[in-house]
Amino acid sequence: MSRELNGKVAIITGSSRGIGQAIALELASKGACIVLNGRDEKRLEETEALIRQHHDRVISVCCDVSVKEGGLMLVERAIEAFHQIDILVNNVGVSMRGTVAEVHPDVFKTVFESNVLGTVNPTIPALPYLRKTKGSVVFISSLAGIRGLPFLSAYGASKMALRGIAESIRIEEAKHDVHVGLIYVAMTEIVHNKEAIGADGSMVILDSRKSRNVQSIDSVAKAVLRNIQRRKFISTLTRLGKLNAFLQSRFPSLVERIILMNIHKFEEGSK
Template sequence: MSDLHVPDSSTLLQQPTRAKATAAQPGHFAGKVAIVTGSESGIGRETARALCEQGASVVLNGRNPVRLEQTCSSLREAGFLVTSCVADVTDYADCQRLISTALHAFGQLDILVTNASISMRAYFADMEPEVFRQVLDSNVYGSVYPLKAALPHLIQSRGSVTFISSISALNGMPSGSAYCAGKAALSNLAHTLRLELLDTGIHLGVVHIGFTQNDADKRVLDATGQPVQIAHRPPRWQKTQVQVAHIILRHIRRRRQRTVISALGHLILLVHTYLPRLGDWVVRTTLRRMRHFYE
């Protein structure tokens, strides 16, 4: 999830002169150019770093210019070829500018990872309609707009698109209505686009992420739209951001249609597919006995 502070979306960081994409070091993605949205922090940052380690040139993105520049500088100091663009991915003009940044800096585009999104913890009956819209927009249009702007270039390169979804999209989660709806929409979007774009050679995939360790300052929205701490998850249930990033890279490398992360995610998928009533019973039971888990 990107930072909730929204600066002037016209700000553009690190706009270097155009150069042919060259890898800082050899790797599977040597010579490739990637955009990772929401990569100023968290999973997006570590995915960008992992792509760099495998030889890609990477365009970083976020809405907080200070944090974005810190991440960009850190990766440059490590010897990686990166640039950055402050852009709100729910704004189509910003997304066009984000794609232009990649083309101006590196001359091509091969990989798009739509990671930026906003999460929430609030029961539907309590939510302000505007908060629901904000969360849904970030999770749906936050993938639709970057892809729409990037599509001609990704078709030209027969590139790869990965939507970052969640295991909560597989069966729903109380107190996460807007987030779950948005993440679930990405699966059908990817499926539909695969059918439409079958002859182009473009890869369209979805990664359903499970519980992951978060940055200490990560926040989600409550019913009124105020940023609050994310619900507690036992550490033993969580993967590190680095582990998740490497799973995302394996998904891209193998051009998979769907990747579900964690044993819990696979269990949810299995139960939802074959024993949906059991799945609902488990959720209702945990909601009664472990309400703090959802809040």
């Protein structure tokens, strides 16, 4: 696939709000045809209206990608509308809170269904089409996918699984020239009622997060586009994220000591 995004067909899972919505808008601003996805019709309609400020080449597919029928439907509807797929951004993901000792086992199930199966379900049916276009499949991970963090066990484990899947596809699809991107996103602003899963399995609404210490949603979206256009494998976002990745690869016990010394910050952040 050339670096030109104009006219390319992009599916973005979980794009009715948050980071996924920003990625969809950024791709639309470069002329890409957009396939939106989410489970709520109203949010999708609102996002579709935003995309139409750029152009009319947009459809919304209301489905749950954590089930295989949802992943298949998303890909089939994209093909019906635009006849090809150039980019699949696997953005759907849910976080959780609580120590391993206190979380209900079902929290792991829910997180893995969303973050791992929600990625695999659209990727499998999309790959034959991505081969034809020498397209891109991108996985939205997190700094919690680089090393295990306190109070985020299931979330971190699910994001680490994405690396295994991404590395396998990179090798398997090398002969078809399919680009695989893996984005380690740092803590990002929250501009709506973002949900996470509490230790007992219930949904909790996270406090809004907008400060100089967190990334803007737009900067994440721009980094995702750079990854696609440069056909990079791993993009680790923010200076702190890059430092974390470097130290974890060379001095993991130092990173563990730093985290232990700052455990109160992780505990605060998990509330």
